[in-house]
Amino acid sequence: MIDVKNISKTFVSHSTEVKALVNITAKIDPGEVVVVLGPSGSGKSTFIRCLNYLNVADEGSIIINGIDILDPKTDINKVRADVGMVFQSFNLFPHKTVLENVTLAPIVVRKVPKQEAVKKGMALLKKVGIQDKADVYPDQLSGGQQQRVAIARALAMEPKVMLFDEPTSALDPEMVGEVLDVMKNLAREGMTMVVVTHEMGFAREVADRVIFMDEGAIVEVGTPEHFFSNPTHERTKLFLSQIL
Amino acid sequence: MRSSSASKRSKQGNHYYFWVGVFIFIVISVVLSLYFSALQIDYTWRWYRIPKYFAYNERVEVKADMDGKVESIIKKDHKAIITVKGPQESASYTAPKGTLQVEKGDTIYDGDILATYKIWRVGILLQGLWLTLKVSVIAIVFGIVIGLFSGLARISSNPALKWTAITYIEMIRGSPLLVQIFIWYFVLGTLINNILIKHGMGQISALWFGVAALAGFTGAYVAEMVRAGIQSIHRGQTEAARSLGMTYVKSMRYVILPQALRRILPPLAGQFISLIKDSSLLGIIAIRELTKATREVVTTSLQPFELWFVCALLYLVLTFTLSMALQYLERRQLAV
Numbered sequence: 196m197i198d199v200k201n202i203s204k205t206f207v208s209h210s211t212e213v214k215a216l217v218n219i220t221a222k223i224d225p226g227e228v229v230v231v232l233g234p235s236g237s238g239k240s241t242f243i244r245c246l247n248y249l250n251v252a253d254e255g256s257i258i259i260n261g262i263d264i265l266d267p268k269t270d271i272n273k274v275r276a277d278v279g280m281v282f283q284s285f286n287l288f289p290h291k292t293v294l295e296n297v298t299l300a301p302i303v304v305r306k307v308p309k310q311e312a313v314k315k316g317m318a319l320l321k322k323v324g325i326q327d328k329a330d331v332y333p334d335q336l337s338g339g340q341q342q343r344v345a346i347a348r349a350l351a352m353e354p355k356v357m358l359f360d361e362p363t364s365a366l367d368p369e370m371v372g373e374v375l376d377v378m379k380n381l382a383r384e385g386m387t388m389v390v391v392t393h394e395m396g397f398a399r400e401v402a403d404r405v406i407f408m409d410e411g412a413i414v415e416v417g418t419p420e421h422f423f424s425n426p427t428h429e430r431t432k433l434f435l436s437q438i439l
Numbered sequence: 440m441r442s443s444s445a446s447k448r449s450k451q452g453n454h455y456y457f458w459v460g461v462f463i464f465i466v467i468s469v470v471l472s473l474y475f476s477a478l479q480i481d482y483t484w485r486w487y488r489i490p491k492y493f494a495y496n497e498r499v500e501v502k503a504d505m506d507g508k509v510e511s512i513i514k515k516d517h518k519a520i521i522t523v524k525g526p527q528e529s530a531s532y533t534a535p536k537g538t539l540q541v542e543k544g545d546t547i548y549d550g551d552i553l554a555t556y557k558i559w560r561v562g563i564l565l566q567g568l569w570l571t572l573k574v575s576v577i578a579i580v581f582g583i584v585i586g587l588f589s590g591l592a593r594i595s596s597n598p599a600l601k602w603t604a605i606t607y608i609e610m611i612r613g614s615p616l617l618v619q620i621f622i623w624y625f626v627l628g629t630l631i632n633n634i635l636i637k638h639g640m641g642q643i644s645a646l647w648f649g650v651a652a653l654a655g656f657t658g659a660y661v662a663e664m665v666r667a668g669i670q671s672i673h674r675g676q677t678e679a680a681r682s683l684g685m686t687y688v689k690s691m692r693y694v695i696l697p698q699a700l701r702r703i704l705p706p707l708a709g710q711f712i713s714l715i716k717d718s719s720l721l722g723i724i725a726i727r728e729l730t731k732a733t734r735e736v737v738t739t740s741l742q743p744f745e746l747w748f749v750c751a752l753l754y755l756v757l758t759f760t761l762s763m764a765l766q767y768l769e770r771r772q773l774a775v
Contacts, residue, residue: 247682276684286679290697300683303693345679352683 196356196387197223197246202255204241204411215241216252217411223356228388230398230419233408234434239391242408243360246389247280260355276304279349283361285341287333293320293344294329297351305352312351319347323377339370343377356387363394395438399423407431482744489745492562492736501534501554509545521554523547567732568753574650574728575715575757581654582714586661591691593666604662611659616652617720623652624724649721657714664706668699701772708765712758719754729753 204216215238223229231239244250246257248264248271257264264274288296297316301307307315320326323343325336333341342362349357359378363371375397382388382401392398398405398419405422407415407430415422415431426432477484507525514536521541522531534554541553561569592604611619628648635642672695680690722731733750737743 249678249682272681272684272686275682278682280679280682282675282679284675286673286675288676288679288694288698290701299693300680300685303689304684348683 196225196227196260197221197389198256198258199246200256200258202245202252202257204238204245204250204252214411215250216245219255219411219413221406221413221416223387223389225355225387226385227403228382228386228390228401229404229406230402231389231391231406231408232393232395232398232422232434233414234437236410237408238411239408240360241411243358243389243391246358247275247278249280272304276300276352277355279352279354279357281342281345281349281357281359281362283364285333285338285345285365287341287345287348289333292330292332293325293336296333296344297348300348301351316347316351319350320344322350322380323347324373337370338366339373342366342370342374346374346377346381350381356389357381359388359390359392361391361393363392393438395423407434409434477744484745485742486745488740488742489749492564492740492746494559494562494565496557497560498555498557500552501532503530503532503547503551503553504549505530506548507546509541509543509547512539512541512543519554523553563727563732563736564729564749564753567727567729568757570646570727570732571715571718571729571754572757574646574653574718574721574726575711577650578653578657578714578718579711581650582657582661582710585654585658586665589658589662590665590669593662594669608659608662611656612663616656616717617723619656620649620652620720620724623648623655627651645724646726649718649724649726653714653718653721656717657710660710661707664703664710665699668703669695671702672698704765704769704772708762708769711761711765715757715761716754 199219199221202216202219203214206213206215217238219238219242221229231242233239241250245252246259252265255265259274260277262269262274264271287293288299291299294313294316297319298309298312301312301315302309317326317329320329323346325340325343325347328336328340328344333344336344346357346362362378363374366374371394375394378388378390378397379401390397390402400419402419405417405419406413407422407426407428409430415426415428417426422431423435426435474484501521503523505523505525505528507523507529510522510524510529513520513522517536518533519536519539520531520533521539522529532553535556538554538556540555541547541551547553589604589607592600593608595601595604624645628643628645632642676694676698677690680694681687685693718728719730721728722734725731727735729750733746737746740746
C-alpha cells in the first residue's frame with residue numbers, strides 16, 4: 196500500500212541545514228496500523244507529511260497504491276484524494292459549518308451530488324458522535340469535537356489510508372480519549388493507518404507495528420509487545436524510560 | 440456594549456453633558472462665524488437657487504412651422520395629435536392632452552403656438568452625481584477583478600507573474616493619480632484612438648480612459664490587500680484543503696479566498712471610499728462628474744458658497760451609503 200524507499204529530506208533556512216530525514220525505508224501493508232514514535236525533532240512529522248507530499252522528499256521513492264508520488268508526472272491531487280490526513284491543529288475550515296467541512300471535498304473534488312454528500316456526511320458525523328453539531332461552525336466546538344470532525348472530513352473522501360499527525364497533541368487531556376476512541380474504531384474496521392503520536396497506550400493497544408525514529412532515522416521497528424517489553428536498541432530503552 | 444456605555448454616562452453625570460454642550464457650541468460657532476464672515480464681504484446666500492440644478496421645470500412650446508388649418512385633433516391616451524393641413528403639405532404635432540391652445544378648424548400661421556406644457560428635467564448637479572456614481576461603480580468592479588488577479592500573481596512563485604505584479608503595483612502606488620489620469624487620457628488615449636482611426640473603428644470616449652485610470656489605481660491597492668489577506672490565513676488551511684485532493688485553484692476558491700476576503704473587507708471599504716472621492720479628479724479630462732458639474736454651475740450662478748457645500752454633501756451621501764452597506768456586510772459575516 197505504502198512503500199517508502201531511501202527517502203531523505205534536508206531543510207535549508209538561512210544557510211543552516213537541518214537533516215530531518217535520513218535514508219528512511221518503510222513498508223505499510225493494507226489494513227495495517229503503524230504507529231510512529233520518537234522524541235520531538237526526530238523527524239516523524241516530516242516523515243508522515245512526506246507521505247502526503249506536504250513536504251517533498253529530496254531523494255528516494257514513495258509509492259502509494261502503486262503510484263510514485265515523487266514522479267513529476269504524477270497528479271498529486273489524485274493520490275491525495277485517496278489518502279486522508281488529520282492534523283495536530285485540526286485545520287477545519289472556519290467559514291464553513293461542520294457538515295460543509297465534511298461535504299466540501301467530496302462535492303468539489305469527487306463531484307458527488309450534494310444530496311448524496313450530505314447524506315454520507317451526516318452518517319460520518321454520526322459515526323464520530325457529533326451529528327447534533329452538523330450546522331454549527333467549528334469555533335463553537337471543543338478541541339476534541341473539532342478533531343473528530345476533521346477525521347470525518349478525511350473519511351468523507353473514502354480514503355484507502357489515513358495519516359494522523361499527532362492528532363491528540365493539541366487537545367486538553369480530558370478530550371484525548373474521545374478522539375482515540377474514534378481512531379480505535381477505525382482501526383477495528385480495518386482501515387490502513389499511519390499514526391504519529393505520543394499516546395503509548397494507543398500504540399500498545401492498536402498498533403500492528405511500531406516504528407521508532409530518532410534524529411531523522413528509523414532506529415527500531417517491531418510489534419508493540421517487542422517494542423515495549425524488550426526493545427533492542429539503547430536509544431529506544433532511553434526513550435521508553437523517559438516517558439513511561 | 441451599549442448598555443454599559445449608557446450606565447457609564449449616568450455615572451459621569453453632568454460632566455458628560457457639559458462636553459456634549461461644548462461639541463454643539465463648536466459646531467454652531469463654526470457655522471455662525473462662516474455666516475458672519477460672509478456678511479463681511481457682502482455675500483448673499485441664495486439657497487433657493489440651488490434646487491433647480493437638481494431638477495427643473497422646463498416650459499415646452501409646440502410651434503407650427505407652416506401656414507394652414509387645423510384639420511383634426513385626435514386624442515389618444517394622454518396625448519393629442521394635431522394635424523395641420525397647409526396648401527401643399529400637412530404635418531402633425533404631438534402634445535399632452537389638455538395643453539392645447541388651438542381647436543379644430545383654426546387657421547394657423549408659421550410660428551404659432553399650438554400647445555404649451557412643462558416637463559421636469561434632470562439638473563446638471565444630479566447628472567454629475569449620476570456620472571460620479573457610474574464611474575465609481577464601474578471602476579470598483581474592475582478594480583476588484585484587477586486587484587484579485589494581481590494579488591494572486593504577486594504571491595505566485597512564477598517570476599513572470601510575480602515581477603509583473605510587483606512592477607504594476609509599485610508603479611501605480613508610486614505616482615500621483617492625477618498624473619496617471621493624464622497618461623491614460625493624453626498618452627494612451629491618443630495612441631489607442633489613433634490606432635482605432637487607422638483601422639476604421641470608433642473612438643473610445645474620455646469617460647473610459649478615466650474609468651481605466653481609476654480602476655488601475657484601485658487595483659494596485661486592492662492587490663496588496665488581497666496579498667496580505669491571503670498571507671494572513673494560516674498555512675494549515677491550505678494544507679488541509681490540498682490534503683483532501685483539492686487543486687491550488689479549488690483550495691483558493693473554496694477555502695482561502697472566502698476567508699481572506701472577509702478579513703480585508705474593512706480596508707477594502709476605505710479604498711472604495713477613496714475611489715469615489717478620487718473620481719473628482721476626472722473633471723480634468725472633461726468628464727462632467729460631480730465636481731466638474733459644480734464648477735460649471737458656480738461659473739454661471741455665481742453662488743460658490745452654497746454650491747461647494749452642496750457638492751461636498753453629495754459626496755458624503757455617496758461615501759456614507761457605501762460605508763454603511765459594507766459595514767452591514769461585515770456584521771452579517773461576523774454573525775455567521
